[in-house]
Structures are given as C-alpha cells and as structure tokens.
Amino acid sequence: MMSSHRLRKFHGRLMETVCLLAALAAVVPLFAFLWHLVAMGAGAFSPALFTHLPMPPGELGGGLKNAILGSVLVVGTATVLGIPVGIGAAVFMTEFARPSLTSALRFACDVLSGVPSIVMGLLAYQVVVRPMHHFSAFSGSIALAFIMLPVVVITTQEMLRLVPHSLREAGHALGIPAWRIASSISVRAAAPGILTGAILAMSRIAGETAPMLFTSFGNPFLSMDPKAPIATLPHTIFTYAISPYEDWHRLAWGGALILVLGILGATLLSRLILWWHQRSLNS
Amino acid sequence: MDAPTIVTSELPLADLAQKLRPAAAVPPELAGAPTADDVEPPSAQETAPRALFEDKYHRSTGRFADRVFRLATGSCAAVVASLILVVVLYMVKGSVPAFRDHGLGAIISPVWDPTNQKYGALAFLFGTAYTSLIGMAIALPLAVLTAVALVEILPSGLAKVLSLAVELLAAIPSVLLGLWGIFELVPLVRRFEISIYKSPLGLRRLPIFSGAPLGVGFLAAGLLLAIMALPFILSVSREVLLQVPRAQREAAYALGATRWQAIRKFILPYSWKGIFGASLLGLARVLGETMAVTMVIGNTPQIKASLFASGYTLASVIANEFTEAPSDLAISALISLGLILLLLSVTLNAAARIMLFYLNRSAGAPQVAK
Amino acid sequence: MLACQDLKIEFDRKQVLKGVTLAFPAQKISAIIGPSGCGKSTLLRAFNRMHDLTPGAKVTGSVTLNGVEIYHDAEDPVLIRRRIGMVFQKANPFPTLSIFENTISGLRLSGVGNRGLLQEAAEKALVDAALWDEVKDRLKSSPMSLSGGQQQRLCIARALAVDPEVLLMDEPCSALDPIATSKIEELMFRLRERLTVVIVTHNMQQAARASDRTAFLWMGELVEEGETEAIFTSPKKSMTEDYITGRFG
Numbered sequence: 001m002m003s004s005h006r007l008r009k010f011h012g013r014l015m016e017t018v019c020l021l022a023a024l025a026a027v028v029p030l031f032a033f034l035w036h037l038v039a040m041g042a043g044a045f046s047p048a049l050f051t052h053l054p055m056p057p058g059e060l061g062g063g064l065k066n067a068i069l070g071s072v073l074v075v076g077t078a079t080v081l082g083i084p085v086g087i088g089a090a091v092f093m094t095e096f097a098r099p100s101l102t103s104a105l106r107f108a109c110d111v112l113s114g115v116p117s118i119v120m121g122l123l124a125y126q127v128v129v130r131p132m133h134h135f136s137a138f139s140g141s142i143a144l145a146f147i148m149l150p151v152v153v154i155t156t157q158e159m160l161r162l163v164p165h166s167l168r169e170a171g172h173a174l175g176i177p178a179w180r181i182a183s184s185i186s187v188r189a190a191a192p193g194i195l196t197g198a199i200l201a202m203s204r205i206a207g208e209t210a211p212m213l214f215t216s217f218g219n220p221f222l223s224m225d226p227k228a229p230i231a232t233l234p235h236t237i238f239t240y241a242i243s244p245y246e247d248w249h250r251l252a253w254g255g256a257l258i259l260v261l262g263i264l265g266a267t268l269l270s271r272l273i274l275w276w277h278q279r280s281l282n283s
Numbered sequence: 284m285d286a287p288t289i290v291t292s293e294l295p296l297a298d299l300a301q302k303l304r305p306a307a308a309v310p311p312e313l314a315g316a317p318t319a320d321d322v323e324p325p326s327a328q329e330t331a332p333r334a335l336f337e338d339k340y341h342r343s344t345g346r347f348a349d350r351v352f353r354l355a356t357g358s359c360a361a362v363v364a365s366l367i368l369v370v371v372l373y374m375v376k377g378s379v380p381a382f383r384d385h386g387l388g389a390i391i392s393p394v395w396d397p398t399n400q401k402y403g404a405l406a407f408l409f410g411t412a413y414t415s416l417i418g419m420a421i422a423l424p425l426a427v428l429t430a431v432a433l434v435e436i437l438p439s440g441l442a443k444v445l446s447l448a449v450e451l452l453a454a455i456p457s458v459l460l461g462l463w464g465i466f467e468l469v470p471l472v473r474r475f476e477i478s479i480y481k482s483p484l485g486l487r488r489l490p491i492f493s494g495a496p497l498g499v500g501f502l503a504a505g506l507l508l509a510i511m512a513l514p515f516i517l518s519v520s521r522e523v524l525l526q527v528p529r530a531q532r533e534a535a536y537a538l539g540a541t542r543w544q545a546i547r548k549f550i551l552p553y554s555w556k557g558i559f560g561a562s563l564l565g566l567a568r569v570l571g572e573t574m575a576v577t578m579v580i581g582n583t584p585q586i587k588a589s590l591f592a593s594g595y596t597l598a599s600v601i602a603n604e605f606t607e608a609p610s611d612l613a614i615s616a617l618i619s620l621g622l623i624l625l626l627l628s629v630t631l632n633a634a635a636r637i638m639l640f641y642l643n644r645s646a647g648a649p650q651v652a653k
Numbered sequence: 654m655l656a657c658q659d660l661k662i663e664f665d666r667k668q669v670l671k672g673v674t675l676a677f678p679a680q681k682i683s684a685i686i687g688p689s690g691c692g693k694s695t696l697l698r699a700f701n702r703m704h705d706l707t708p709g710a711k712v713t714g715s716v717t718l719n720g721v722e723i724y725h726d727a728e729d730p731v732l733i734r735r736r737i738g739m740v741f742q743k744a745n746p747f748p749t750l751s752i753f754e755n756t757i758s759g760l761r762l763s764g765v766g767n768r769g770l771l772q773e774a775a776e777k778a779l780v781d782a783a784l785w786d787e788v789k790d791r792l793k794s795s796p797m798s799l800s801g802g803q804q805q806r807l808c809i810a811r812a813l814a815v816d817p818e819v820l821l822m823d824e825p826c827s828a829l830d831p832i833a834t835s836k837i838e839e840l841m842f843r844l845r846e847r848l849t850v851v852i853v854t855h856n857m858q859q860a861a862r863a864s865d866r867t868a869f870l871w872m873g874e875l876v877e878e879g880e881t882e883a884i885f886t887s888p889k890k891s892m893t894e895d896y897i898t899g900r901f902g
Contacts, residue, residue: 012543016436022428023437026517027448029510033455033463040466088359096353097360098708107636108364114564114632115370115625116571118598122621125605126373146370149363166745170808172706174759174815175735177345179352184762188749207456210573210598214605234458234574241462242578249466256459263454281748281797342764344731 041257044250049258054220054236057245064255066222067236073224074137074216074232075206078144083198085145086152087187093153094160095168095182106157112150120146121211129215137223137230140216144205151204155197159190192277196270203266207259209234233259370625378619384612390619395584397604397613404620406584410501410594411624414576415569417505417590422512423562427551429513430520430558435546446521453514461578464507469579472506473498476591494591499581502590507575512565519564523557524550556642563635567628573598597624654679655700655737655819655849660714662695662704669695671873672714677819677866682841682850684864684881686857688896692873693853697821700851701737702730718819735763738817742824744804746796746811753792755807759815774814782810783840802833809840820844822852826859838863857897861885869893 052063093102124143129135163186171181187194209232212218217229218239224230237255240248385402392403429449433442476496480487487493494500527550535545581593582603597620608614655677662670670692677683685693695704702723704710716723723733746755754761756775765771775792779785784806788799796807805825812820822841826834841850841863854860860867861881868878869892877884877893888894 008541008544012541015543015547016432019428019432019436022425023432023445026425026429026513027445029513030448030452030455032467033452033460036463036467037459085359085362088356089363092353092356092360096356105360105364107633108367110636111629111633112363112367112370114567114571114628115367116573116598116628118571118573118601119370119374119621119625119628122377122601122618123370123373126377126618146366149366153363164745166741166743167747169703169706169741170745170747170811171758171762172703173701173734173739173741174762174811175731175733176759176762177343177349177731179345179349180762182352182356185747189747191749203454207458209456209458210602213602217606234456237462238458238574238578241458241465252462256462259456259459263456267454281795344729345763346729 037253037256037260040250040253041260044254045257046254049251049254053222054231054251055247057243057248060247062247062251064233064236064251064258066219067231067233067255068258069222069224070137070216070219070230071206071233073226074140074144074212074230075202077138077141077226078148078205079198079202081141082145082148082201083152086149086201087156087194087198089149090153090156090160091182091187093157095178095186106154109150109153113154116210117143117147117208118210118213121213121215124211124215132227134227135215135217135229136227137216138226140212140230140232141226143211143215144208147208147211148201148205151201152198155201156190156194159193159197160186162193163189192273196273199266199270199273203263206262207234209238367629371629374618374622374625377615378622379615380612381615381619384615390623393586395600397616398609400612402613402616404597404623406586407595407597407600407620408623409586410580410584410596411570411598413501413594414504414508414580414596415566417501418508418512418569419562419566421505421509422516422565425509426513426516426520426561426565427558430517430524431546431551433517434521434524435542435550446518449514449517452510453518457511457572457574458578460507460510461575464503464575464579468506469498469503472503476502490588491590493589494587496591497581497593499579500589500591500593501580503579504576504594504596505590507579508569508572511572511575512569515568516558516561516565519561520554520558523554523561526557527553557639560635560639560642563631563638567631567635570631571598571624571628573602577602597621654719655851656717657696657699658715658717660696660699660712660716662692662699662713663711664707665709669873670699673870673873673875675868675875675878677849677851679849680845680847681865682845682852682863683866683868684860685851685853685868685870686855686860686896687870689855691870693855693870694823696870697823697851697853698739700819700821701734701739703739705730731763735759735815736817737819737821738812738815739821739823740805740809740812740825743828744801744808746799746804746807748795748797750796751793752788752796752799752807755796756810756814759811774816775810778810778814781813781840781844782806783836784810800833802829802836805829805833805837806840809837813844817848819849819851822850824853824855827855834859869896871896 048061049063050068051065052061053065054067055062089105093105097105121143123146124139128139128142132139167185167189168181171185172178176185212232212235216232216235218235219229219231233255237252237259240252240255243249381402385400389402390404391408392401393405394401394403395406433446437445473496476492476498479492480496531549531553532545535549540548576596577599580596580599582595582599583593584595584600585592587594601617601621601624605614605617608617656675658674660670660673660675661668673696675696685696687693698704699712699716700723704712712724718733718737722728723737746752747758750758753775756778757765757771760771760774776785779788784803787803788807791798796804799807805828809820809825826837829837838859841852844850845865852860852864864881866879867881867884869876869884869888871892877888877890879889884893885897888897
C-alpha cells in the first residue's frame with residue numbers, strides 16, 4: 001500500500017504522461033498529412049504538371065497549367081485590391097484615430113476575420129456575379145480581397161503598434177507634418193513586419209476554395225480573362241479529389257504539393273525578410 | 284576652456300557654482316535682463332498670420348497633404364468597418380425571397396427538397412451542430428492537455444518545436460486536409476467502424492454506433508474539424524497558461540504540491556476562463572468550415588445520432604448545391620442558410636472576444652491578440 | 654526670448670501646472686530644476702506645443718516667443734516646432750535611417766530636397782553637436798552602432814539642422830555617463846552663442862555648473878527663479894534652500 005505522498009506522485013506522473021501523449025497525438029496529424037502529401041504528390045510531380053492543360057475525364061496525362069495560372073491571376077488581383085486598403089485602414093487606426101475609434105475598428109476587424117469564407121463568397125456572388133450575369137475571375141478576386149482585408153489590417157496594426165512612440169515624438173518635435181511622420185517614420189519602421197503580414201495573407205487566400213465555387217467557378221480551359229470563369233488550384237484539387245477518376249486523383253495530389261510548397265515558400269520568404277531586416281539594423 | 288571636472292556631491296554647492304562654471308564674465312547688458320515680473324505678454328488679439336512663424340526654408344506645413352492623407356486612410360478604414368454591415372445586409376437581402384416564400388418556421392423542417400419547393404434546414408443545423416460537437420469534444424481536451432505539456436512539462440526547446448508543428452497544421456488549407464481525409468483518414472475510420480460493427484460486444488446496437496460502417500460520415504468530419512480546431516485552441520490556451528503569474532506557481536510549489544497538483548489545483552483554475560473563451564473562438568471557426576467537411580461527410584441530409592451515419596452541414600449544402608440550384612428561390616434558400624451560418628459565427632466570435640477582453644482587463648494582463 | 658505667463662496645464666482634469674510665469678532670456682542657458690513629478694517636463698513641452706498631441710491635455714495661459722503668442726489659433730504648431738526644437742531624455746534616432754539621413758530628417762521630411770543644402774546643413778549640425786569628427790567617415794552607417802552619448806548628440810544635431818532659435822532639452826544627460834554628459838554640456842555652451850537653451854534636469858550639480866539662470870519648480874508651481882549663482886548661493890525661499898541642500902526631493 002503506497003503512502004499517500006507516493007500515491008499523489010504516481011497520480012501526478014500518470015497525468016503528466018497523459019499530457020505528453022496528448023502532445024504527441026496533436027502533432028501526429030501534421031506528420032501523417034505531410035507524409036502522404038509527399039508520397040502521393042511526388043509521384044505526380046513533373047514538368048507536365050505545370051505545362052499541360054487538363055485532359056477530359058478518363059484520359060491520361062494532362063496537367064494543372066490553367067489552375068496554377070488562374071490562381072496567380074485571382075490571388076494577384078485580390079492582393080492588389082486588398083493590401084493597400086488594409087494597410088491604409090491600419091495606418092488610420094494607429095496614427096490618426098482616437099483610441100475609442102481604434103478599438104471599435106479593431107473589434108470590427110476581429111469579427112470580420114471570423115466570417116466563414118463561404119459567406120464572403122456569397123457576398124461576392126450577390127455583389128459581382130449577379131449584376132454581371134456570369135461567373136468571373138474578378139468576382140473571385142473580390143471575394144478573396146474581402147477575406148484578406150481583416151487579416152492585413154490586424155497584422156499591420158500590430159506591427160505599427162510596435163513602433164516606439166518616442167520615434168513619432170521625435171518627428172513631431174522636428175516640425176515634420178503628421179502625414180509624413182505616419183508614412184516615413186511609422187510605416188517605414190514597421191515595413192518588414194507589414195510586408196511579412198501581407199505575404200502571409202496572400203498565402204492564406206491562395207488556399208481558399210469555398211468562395212471560388214460560385215464566383216470564379218472553374219474552367220477546364222486556359223483563360224486569363226478577368227471577366228470570364230477561371231480555374232484556380234484549390235478548386236481544381238477539390239473537383240478532382242471528389243471525382244471517380246484515378247488520374248485526376250493523382251493530379252489532385254500533385255496540385256496539393258504545389259500549393260503546400262507555395263505556402264512554405266511564402267513562410268520562408270517572410271522569415272527571410274525579418275531576418276535580413278534585423279541584420280541590417282545591427283550592422 | 285578647462286576640461287570639466289567630474290562632480291561629486293561632497294563639494295559644497297556654493298563652491299560648485301564658482302569652480303565649475305566656465306570663466307565667462309556676465310556681460311553688463313544682461314545684468315538688467317528682464318525677469319519674469321517684467322514680461323508683458325502681447326495682446327493675443329492679432330489674427331493675421333505671423334511673420335515670425337514663417338518658415339526660413341519656405342517649406343509648407345503639409346496642411347493640405349495632411350488632410351488628403353487622413354481622408355485616404357480614413358476611407359480605407361471606413362471600407363473595412365462597413366464591410367461587416369455590408370455582409371449582413373446582403374445576406375439578409377438575399378434571404379428575403381426565401382423567408383417570404385416559406386417563412387422562418389420552415390427552416391426547422393427536416394425535409395430539404397428544392398425541386399419540390401421543400402426548404403427545411405433542420406438536417407443541416409443538426410449536421411453542423413453534431414460535427415462541431417464531435418470536433419470540439421476531441422480538440423478541447425487534447426488542446427488543453429497539450430498546452431499543459433508544452434508550458435509546464437516539456438523543456439522549452441522541445442516545446443517550441445512542437446508548438447511550431449501544431450501551428451503549421453493551421454496553415455494547411457481546408458481542401459488539402461479534405462483531400463487527405465478522403466484518401467487516408469476515411470479508410471482508417473472505416474476500419475475502425477468495421478471493427479466496432481463486428482465487435483462481439485454487440486456495440487453496433489448502440490444508437491451511436493448504428494448503421495453501415497462506410498467511413499464517411501459524422502465521425503470522419505468531426506475528426507477533421509478536431510484537427511482544424513486544435514491549433515487554434517492550443518495557441519490561445521498556451522498564451523493563457525503562460526500568463527499565469529509566477530507568484531501563483533511558486534505559492535503552489537512552496538506548499539509542497541507535486542507538479543501535477545500545482546497544475547490541476549492552481550494553474551488550470553486560474554486559466555479556465557481564458558481557455559473557455561479560446562474554445563468558443565475555436566467553435567466559431569469550425570462552424571463555418573466547408574471544404575474538408577464536404578469531402579468526408581457523405582452529403583446526405585438526414586438526422587441520425589450515429590457517428591457512422593452520413594450527414595450534411597449548412598456550409599456543405601451551400602457548397603454542393605449552389606451552382607446547381609433549380610430556381611432563384613432555391614438560391615435564396617441557400618443564402619438564408621448562409622445567413623444562419625453568419626449569425627452563428629459572428630455572435631459566437633463577438634461573445635468570445637468580449638469575454639476575453641473583460642477577462643484580460645480584470646486580470647491586468649496584456650491582451651491576448653488573436 | 655521665450656516666456657510664459659500664468660501657464661496652467663491639466664491632464665484629464667488633473668491639474669499638473671498651476672500657473673507658472675517665467676522668462677528665458679535669449680542666448681542664455683536656463684535650467685528648470687525640481688523633484689520628480691513636479692511638472693518640469695510638462696512645463697518644457699508646453700513651449701513647443703507638444704501637448705497638442707496628447708488627448709485630454711488642456712493648456713491655458715500664454716506662451717510667447719519674442720513677444721508673439723505661440724498658442725494663438727492662427728499659428729501652426731508644425732511651424733512653431735521648427736523654431737523651437739526639442740531633445741528628449743532617451744536618445745531616439747530613427748533606426749531605419751543612416752546617420753546622415755537622421756541628421757537631415759527634419760529638413761528632408763518637411764520638403765527640402767536640395768542635396769547641396771542638405772549636405773551643408775548636416776555637416777554644420779554635426780559639427781555644432783560635437784559629433785562630426787566621430788562620424789564623418791561613416792555617415793551612411795546605422796545610428797544604432799553609436800554609443801548612447803553619441804546617439805544623443807546625433808539627436809541634438811538632428812534638432813539643430815532645422816535651425817531653430819530655441820533648443821528645449823528634457824533631461825538629455827540622465828541616461829548618460831559623466832564623460833558623455835560633459836561633452837553635451839560643452840556643446841551647450843557653444844550653442845548658447847546663437848540659441849536660447851532651456852534644460853530640464855534633476856541633477857542639481859548640472860544645473861549649477863551648466864546654466865546661467867535657474868527656475869525651481871515644486872508641485873506644479875514656480876517657487877523661485879533667477880541667476881543660477883544667486884539661486885545656489887543665496888536662495889530667497891527656504892524651500893529652495895532645502896531642495897538644493899538635499900533635505901528633500
């Protein structure tokens with residue numbers, strides 16, 4: 001019969017083991033996913049994936065060229081629309097707005113970031129697709145820009161908040177106009193962080209599928225027309241994954257690998273920017 | 284001029300003034316320098332721009348540019364602020380035809396058959412609720428235990444690596460998790476379900492395990508949702524645990540508690556409110572999850588208690604049926620489902636954030652920025 | 654000459670300065686001394702309208718430069734701050750700009766583009782701030798590579814480049830070692846020839862050795878003011894004497 005202290009210790013150790021097992025269980029899905037991604041995706045990885053257009057169902061060969069280029073167009077347009085507005089809003093919040101207004105705006109952004117992406121797609125459908133009477137790459141970009149906005153505002157605001165107030169004070173004491181302080185002192189000091197936030201927001205919307213279903217709609221052919229339906233990578237992956245065709249499944253994994261490599265690349269790029277900036281400050 | 288000597292406080296101040304001032308005689312004209320009493324402020328009634336405060340280099344004060352800049356950035360802020368209202372407005376606007384046709388009550392009817400003008404959403408409400416419940420039931424305990432492991436038990440180097448690994452999970456797009464779900468998870472779940480089905484204990488008679496072991500269904504969807512909610516709840520829980528003041532921990536250990544006792548009786552009770560807020564945020568997030576769920580849930584609008592059963596969620600039916608909707612009314616009905624989804628997520632989100640805000644305020648801790 | 658009359662300042666209804674009347678004669682170094690929290694920095698910041706940037710701050714009374722009211726509605730604070738410069742307690746050079754860019758930032762960021770002018774202004778300012786010899790070979794490098802004292806002199810150079818008439822210094826040496834402090838005091842004496850210098854300091858020895866006139870502030874009120882020598886050797890008020898001899902504060 002163990003003493004009560006030994007019992008407590010044993011119980012404690014047991015529970016701690018449970019926690020450690022939980023931690024292990026928490027990382028298993030990531031590794032399982034990555035393992036299968038590489039195993040299945042590597043098989044599909046070839047230059048043909050990038051250079052070929054899709055084949056009709058049942059026929060072998062084919063690639064994801066239209067989807068990759070489509071994603072580039074849609075994500076690129078969304079970025080051009082969303083990033084400047086997001087940064088502008090964040091600059092207003094940190095440099096000009098009263099604290100109460102800033103909190104209210106930030107709250108609005110937090111709530112916006114919780115809106116399901118499919119709902120944003122429905123908004124873009126009603127605002128762009130209906131008036132235009134057909135699906136289009138542009139409507140997809142609008143949906144993605146809506147999704148991207150709160151993310152960009154929040155990260156930019158956080159980065160601007162990190163700029164010490166003493167720098168702005170120094171600017172004011174020199175008789176520099178307020179707008180110049182905002183742009184050339186605050187934003188400039190926070191620039192690497194803001195850029196990183198923008199890159200991460202881009203990589204986030206690159207993987208969005210649900211809104212694309214009824215905005216950009218997909219297109220088996222190559223099209224770069226913003227007013228026409230367009231294929232995007234995640235949407236194509238979805239279509240192929242739920243299809244009954246083995247070859248399309250293979251392509252889906254290939255596309256998945258491309259997407260993950262893209263996201264990984266974006267993450268690495270943003271870390272590189274931060275590291276390089278840190279170095280140039282210390283030199 | 285002499286090199287200034289370093290001052291110490293032992294020197295009497297009367298000497299100080301003499302020793303350390305540079306040897307500059309006070310010019311006679313300043314002997315009569317105006318004191319505060321002599322100064323008369325000029326009348327402040329002049330309204331013309333002052334010649335004094337013109338700029339030597341003839342630079343502008345940027346007044347105009349200031350106004351333009353403020354206007355430009357302010358409009359951006361206005362766009363963002365109005366977006367939330369615009370979303371709600373359009374979703375309501377889009378749902379009006381459906382509500383006018385069959386009213387709010389029809390929503391809770393279980394029959395969904397747009398080709399026959401039946402728009403009951405009960406099955407989807409059930410599916411969304413059930414899958415989210417399963418997901419949270421798995422993710423929450425797992426996340427809390429993992430957070431405890433990362434903050435209290437594991438050495439910080441290993442903890443950092445593991446937290447990074449879980450964070451990476453959050454970066455995986457929903458459609459890719461769904462892809463993995465279809466081809467890797469569903470077969471596993473099917474094997475599990477088959478083993479339960481074949482179990483000599485007759486488990487398959489329990490309502491929760493009844494039905495054909497197909498693999499796709501509520502369980503598979505719930506598992507994917509758990510995977511997606513986990514990093515979210517974990518990161519907020521970690522932050523909450525890290526904010527427990529050192530004094531609390533040290534007091535616990537000083538009283539002779541084992542590490543687990545300290546965790547269970549002091550640290551977790553202190554943090555449970557924050558963790559609760561974190562799980563509300565996680566729940567709000569999984570309610571709107573579309574792609575991964577759509578790919579593994581079986582897409583059958585039915586209300587069954589069994590984990591094995593196929594189902595349908597609000598988001599999935601919109602994703603699957605929107606482009607094939609047989610009529611404008613059907614589209615409006617789907618938009619009304621989107622409205623329900625929107626109201627659910629936004630309310631939960633706002634409630635969770637307000638709760639976390641007041642929690643942080645009362646604890647005096649820096650705000651958990653999520 | 655910089656002066657204030659019955660200056661009252663409150664923050665969110667809390668009275669910090671309770672009616673101060675002072676004059677700082679031109680081309681002299683004037684020190685403001687007093688215990689922590691007595692309102693010295695608040696007083697100093699009123700002279701370049703820095704409180705305009707603080708929500709909840711209310712400034713009443715009059716502040717004049719050479720007889721012209723600074724707080725008049727028609728005056729633009731931006732222009733005023735180009736005539737009345739300020740150096741802060743902790744050196745705050747802009748970390749993303751080079752030493753040269755920092756020095757002329759006040760000029761360039763308010764619209765001066767002429768390179769020749771900027772070069773000249775930078776060199777003059779750095780010489781006046783006794784920093785030129787130390788940085789002339791590395792004008793393009795980051796200010797963060799400088800020591801604390803050098804960074805503060807860079808901030809002084811930056812303020813001087815705008816060519817102000819008055820330089821307000823808010824405890825500029827409190828974060829520096831004695832050698833760095835003495836370098837700054839040296840350059841203050843040289844600046845005195847063209848500018849009016851007002852320095853807030855909690856270091857009485859500094860006030861005694863470095864200033865021509867001293868004002869003693871206590872709990873938001875001016876207790877005594879006059880020639881530094883007189884204040885330190887034969888103060889008129891007993892409170893002044895108590896503070897100077899270290900009996901409190």
